[in-house]
Amino acid sequence: MDDERDPVRIVVVDDDQLVRMALRLVLDGEPDLTVVAEAADGDAAITAVEQHRPDVVLMDVRMPGRDGISATDAILGRSAPPRVLVLTTFDSDDFVLGALRAGALGFVLKDTPPAQIVDAIRTVAAGDPALSPAATARLIAAATGPRSPEARRSVQAAAAGKLATLTARELDTARAIADGLGNAEIAARLHVSVATVKAHIGNVLGKLAVENRVQIALVVRDAED
Structure with missing residues (x-):
């Protein structure tokens, strides 16, 4: 073959x-x-x-x-x-x-x-x-850079509302992604298996209605700006 x-x-x-x-x-x-x-x-x-x-x-x-x-x-x-x-x-x-x-x-x-x-x-x-x-x-840095106070509050509120749909472990996973960690590093930080991390990421993608890890990171940074 x-x-x-x-x-x-x-x-x-x-x-x-x-x-x-x-x-x-x-x-x-x-x-x-x-x-x-x-x-x-x-x-x-x-x-x-x-x-x-x-x-x-x-x-x-x-x-x-x-x-x-x-x-x-x-x-x-x-x-x-x-x-x-x-x-x-x-x-x-x-x-x-x-x-x-x-x-x-x-x-x-x-x-x-x-x-x-x-x-x-x-x-x-x-x-x-x-x-x-x-x-x-x-x-x-650009995503969380200077905005008008009203715009910042609006973006932050929308992102925080999305993160509020996550479980505690899913939120920890999202924050780890925003920190630039890979799956193995997230697993080590959270003391779980890589398979569990992958499951959390799948749940996070669905709940935040985003397509990839970059978009997860942007939601986290917007919420915590």
């Missing part, structure tokens, strides 16, 4: 043609990855996903026309959606946060070394978040 898996199918979305060309050269050079389409804006990205059914969308956030946040939300709202990995610069934190709240599994910077971009795509394709601790800290 042939044990080789089909390559991860990727749609590259960026309004800069040179960026798209460079990414295609890098990704098509990997035996387990293949670029099946390119798109220059959010609308074209949605069309490409509908036509090619990729595994991963490498999504720019700032584009003319439909931006990456709106496109991410639309793509992830369809049945059996692909994973979305945000492609960004660090001067667009608000855009990145919007994409992560929409369900993107992580992000890479446009000046990231090619090998790390490849690793991030593989990680996201496997269903895991691709966020470095430093990058996560920056995003969390």
Whole structure:
């Protein structure tokens, strides 16, 4: 029996043609990855996903026309959606946060070394978040940064209401995720098995109505801001 898996199918979305060309050269050079389409804006990205059914969308956030946040939300709202990995610069934190709240599994910077971009795509394709601790800290800081008092109270109240639906152990698990811990580390902190941690995470995802660990962390930080 042939044990080789089909390559991860990727749609590259960026309004800069040179960026798209460079990414295609890098990704098509990997035996387990293949670029099946390119798109220059959010609308074209949605069309490409509908036509090619990729595994991963490498999504720019700032584009003319439909931006990456709106496109991410639309793509992830369809049945059996692909994973979305945000492609960004660090001067667009608000855009990145919007994409992560929409369900993107992580992000890479446009000046990231090619090998790390490849690793991030593989990680996201496997269903895991691709966020470095430093990058996560920056995003969390942006998420809890200066707001008007009214806006802060509204966001905090909404997030606190969501956390109130969790059991004590589920809340401990959510807070550990917000601290950047992996499943084994959470298990050690809570003195439970990894299987129990996974069960708690599943419950937390359902109760908070979120899609991934990044979104759990954002709810916790919003509530405790």
